[in-house]
Amino acid sequence: MRTNEIKHRLNQGGHSIGTFFLEFNTTGIGRLAAEAGSEFGVFDMEHSGWTLESIRMLIASTRSSTMIPLVRVPASDYHFIARVLDMGAMGIMIPMVESGEQAHQIALAAKYPPMGRRGAAFCIAHDDYTVGNVAETMESANRESMLLAQIETLAGLNNCDAIAAVNGIDVLWVGQFDLSSALGIPGQFNHPKFLDALRHVVETCRRRNKIPGMMCDPTNGKQLLELGFRMIAYSTDLWIFQAALRTGITELKSAASAIASNEKPAE
Secondary structure (H helix, E strand, O other), X not given: OOOOHHHHHHHOOOOEEEEEEOOOOOOOHHHHHHHOOOOEEEEEOOOOOOOHHHHHHHHHHHOOOOOEEEEEOOOOOHHHHHHHHHOOOOEEEEOOOOOHHHHHHHXXXXXXXXXXOXXXXXXXXXXXXXXXXXXXXXXXXXXXXEEEEEXXXXXXXXXXXXXXXXXXXXXXXXXXXXXXXXXXXXXXXXXXXXXXXXXXXXXXXXXXXXXXXXXXXXXXXXXHHHHXXXXXXXEEHHHHHHHHHHHHHHHHHHHHXXXXXXXOOOO
C-alpha cells in the first residue's frame, strides 16, 4: 500500500488540510483538488447518495495524485468498511460512533489479522494490482490506513475517551452540525457549550495520543487550529463552488449596474 504521508505527519505532531466532496463525482475532481493543495479528500457516502460504484471511480481517479483518498461510509457495517478499503481508500470515516465497543468492531472490520478480521484479497485495487508478499501487504495496509471516528452525539461525546482508547482508531472527528444539535444549540458553533465540547475532544486526543479533526469554513479555521485541531477539512466541493460563483457574479452584477447608471442619459 502506498505511504500515507498525512498519517505519518499527523502522528509526528503535524497538521493536514484537506476538503470534502459531496456533489461533483467526476474523474478530475480529486486531481483538481490535489493541484489546489488539498492533502486529503473525504468522499462522502453518508449525505451524497453516491453508490459504491461512484466511490470506486473517485478513488481510482484520485490515486494517481498526491491527495490521500478517504471515504465517509454511511454506517459502521463491515461490508461498507471492507469493500471501500478494497477499492483503494486509504482511510475510512465512520459517522455516529458512540462507544468503545463500536469503535473496536470498526477497527476489527478495517484491519487485517492479527489486528482485525478484514477479509483478504490481493492483486486488486487496494494494492494497485501488484503481486507481492502477502504478509508484507497486510502489514502495510494496517500501518498506512486511517480510521476516523465521528463524535457527533451526546453518547459519543461522553464516551470519546473509550473510543480514543481503541487500537486502530486514529482520529476523533467532530461532526459539528449533529453535535451542536445534540447539545440543543443547532448551528451555534461559538456557543460556550459547543466550544467546551471541542475542548473536551481535543484534550481526550492529547491524552490518548490521537488526532482531533473537524470541517471548517474561512471564518473558523484559524480558531480550530488554535484550539488544537490538527486535521482540518476546508468546506465541501458544492459550498466552495457556490461561494466562488456567488462572489464573481455579485461583482459582475455590481459592475454592470455601475456602467448602466453612468450610461443613463440625463433628464
